[in-house]
Amino acid sequence: MMGERQVQQDALFYEFSLERHVPERHLLRSIDRFVELDGLRRELAPFYSAIGRPSIDPELMIRMLIVGYCFGVRSERRLCEEVHLNLAYRWFCGLGLDGAVPDHSTFSKNRHGRFRDSDLLRRLFESVLKRCIAEGLVGGEGFAVDASLIQADASDRTRVQGAAGLPSDAAGRAVEEYLTVLDDAAFGAATEVTPKFIAPADPATRWTAAHRGPAFFAYSANYLIDTDHAIIVDVEATTAIRQAEVLAAKRMVERSLESFDLYPAKLIGDTAYGTAEMLNWLVNEHGIEPHIPVFDKSQHADGTFSRDDFAYEHKRDCYICPAGKDSGSGKRSIECCAPSSIATA
Secondary structure (H helix, E strand, O other): OOOOOOOOOOOOOOOOOHHHHOOOOOHHHHHHOOOOOOOHHHHHHHHOOOOOOOOOOHHHHHHHHHHHHHOOOOOHHHHHHHHHHOHHHHHHHOOOOOOOOOOOHHHHHHHOOHHHHOOHHHHHHHHHHHHHHHOOOOOOOEEEEEEEEEEOOOOHHHOEEHHHOOOOOOOOHHHHHHHHOOOOOOOOOOOOOOOOEEOOOOOOOEEEOOOOOOOEEEEEEEEEEEOOOOEEEEEEEEEOOHHHHHHHHHHHHHHHHHHHOOOOOEEEOOHHHOOHHHHHHHHHHHOOEEEOOOOOOOOOOOOOOOHHHOEEEOOOOEEEOOOOOEHHHOHHHHHOOOHHHHHOO
């Protein structure tokens, strides 16, 4: 026989332990044992006013960001919702059952304010790396480098032609930051080639079709990874272009040398890092063995001759072109080595 629906009556008193509710094997319990953020307030003290309304606890924001990273919550608006509802997240963030979750806009304000001015996130990253080195998780014998495209929060509907330049009425924080990095080799000075399009809302981004699909505005997140246990030892943001990524690799290797005494014997990378300049920098300046394919543009598909079409003559130390001319005959002989001239000869 079907039973009747029981209407629950609210109890007058509850006894609930958030500490007992979170399972012992929960990921956040394992992480919490190693999270030490006692120095946050000391680092940020000069950036807070001594009067006025109390600000959001910076440790709370960092713990919430850790939750978002570990559980793949990329939206800060959604992160605030998840922390509000999830008891394990509340426990890790020290909010208890009735602690208030900060508004999502607090993160962006602090990221572009106190966190950036104090270089806090870089300091936190380096403190975690030091712990990994102390625990023997970083060998320092071999590094791998790569870049990931991060799609910018910039609409392609408002894009303008790169040749036209930034609109005269463009303003805002993103524009100011773009102007400050115009001479930075990782951004504005990475290349002299004018971008096809510019995003007025975020002009430091780069219009790219590197994914072989529809083009979009993006940045590059560059990572230097220790090969022993895949620990990230450095990170650098650049504009999404190969020249800037190569520069970021140099900066990250140099920081690992100067800050942590990590002297890698080898560096692993893809063809983007296989330029002659980069290989020379690794081998001759730092004694690092490159495990990198050479960036080879010797094969041509534009109707001109490729490198393999020229023969090297060892005795005379010169190259012979397909037309039979040698490189010692001057520029004129090289100019006559067009496929059309041989075909009509």
